[in-house]
Amino acid sequence: MSKTTAPAAQRSTYRHGDLQRALLDAGIDLARGGGPAAVTLREATRRAGVVPNAAYRHYASRDALLQAVRRAALAALAVAIEDQLARLRTTADAAASARASLRAVGSGYLKFARTEPGLFRTAFSVPDALQGAAVAEKAGASGLNPFQLLGAALDRFVDAGLLPPQRRLGAEYLAWSAVHGLAMLIIDGPLRAMSPSQQTLVLQRLLDMVEQGLVTPEGAAAVTAGRK
């Protein structure tokens, strides 16, 4: 009876359907709660109702799973940024809307870091392989990169004539560094204790100064004139 026809219950669970996806989801959930250190093969498989070794059919190692979670976290950050961008009302004033979109990117970035610290930390955690020394960069460049979104906001500054193209690259690094650095300092740095309202206020002032650093004197003059 048990030999020729296996019990249906056992057979139904033997094939999971989409274990790869289930493991990834479990990993994301773990990262959300406890950062990269919390995503463990055994717990992920446990949540998927499967034996630990089953994971190896879909991910070469724990680090491979973590890498997938990292990509997902990065994508989630990008979505959060796009959310903020979508909130913007369209305006005819190119300069104003360029500034607005930079602010949207910044606040989306920060909001994600604050509301999903585990995922944020995971997104920027270091793969095991890189811990020691430099490693040849892999392809990557999957769609919807947060930094690309920030770059797009800078494009609008260039289009609006606020930022001369030859200063574009330096401006990009400044904006990346400022926003990312602020998020890091707020997440686990000396700014951790600040209240959320104060944090957004700091972001506002920081972006003011970034703009002041970005905008070429002539551009700034033009804007000031236009504002009056």
Place this chain on the structure above:
Amino acid sequence: MSKTTAPAAQRSTYRHGDLQRALLDAGIDLARGGGPAAVTLREATRRAGVVPNAAYRHYASRDALLQAVRRAALAALAVAIEDQLARLRTTADAAASARASLRAVGSGYLKFARTEPGLFRTAFSVPDALQGAAVAEKAGASGLNPFQLLGAALDRFVDAGLLPPQRRLGAEYLAWSAVHGLAMLIIDGPLRAMSPSQQTLVLQRLLDMVEQGLVTPEGAAAVTAGRK
């Protein structure tokens, strides 16, 4: 013979002398090579020539040891910054020397991040206790904090009349964020692949823009006038 007077060799290793320090040194060495994940109680005790549990007489947990290593790494970063500051030639021009010291802090910060990525990552890694949610901030504030050094550089901007005091706090956040963020992006972010020479060039331009963001229009005018 073996009862009344124990053999000297055994007695000499039973008391380690300064195991606490030895464990910390081992931990620092491990962090240097492999980042925070590499500092493990068992390996540290192994290097100190002692059994794993001995560590618990000096550190309450692995995380406690890691915390000590973090503090040491932070102090090492501060030393690297002071090194760069010490290289500066003294000048009468207050404005010029303020700018120079900001640059020194920035390049010290970045140089440390590049030459000691393991320690840098360890310095800013997150204690286990904080991984999930916010936690009441402990005292900390030990001497020689990198961020205090950056603050001191900004003091000189204020003293030189380049930065109005009421903009001081925002300026501090901008400078922190920009420098720290750039270091992060270079260590494990999208700027990892850049050559060191290009990285320092980016730092230069970034600091230019930070200054431009810092300096009040009147101050800038004064400086420009003075330069001519």
Place this chain on the structure above:
DNA sequence: ACGATATGTGTACGCCATCCACAAGCACGA
């Protein structure tokens, strides 16, 4: 000289990643 205290040892448990051999389901061709 002796007892309290600090420091290191031994043994053990549970969690983890990972390796190997095996079994169960499925897909496709003889």
Place this chain on the structure above:
DNA sequence: TCGTGCTTGTGGATGGCGTACACATATCGT
């Protein structure tokens, strides 16, 4: 239709890790 072979999950084992508990040994104050 019945294999035959590939994919996916299982079982069992190994070694590393943090950590708890009981024990041994050195040192120090009285």
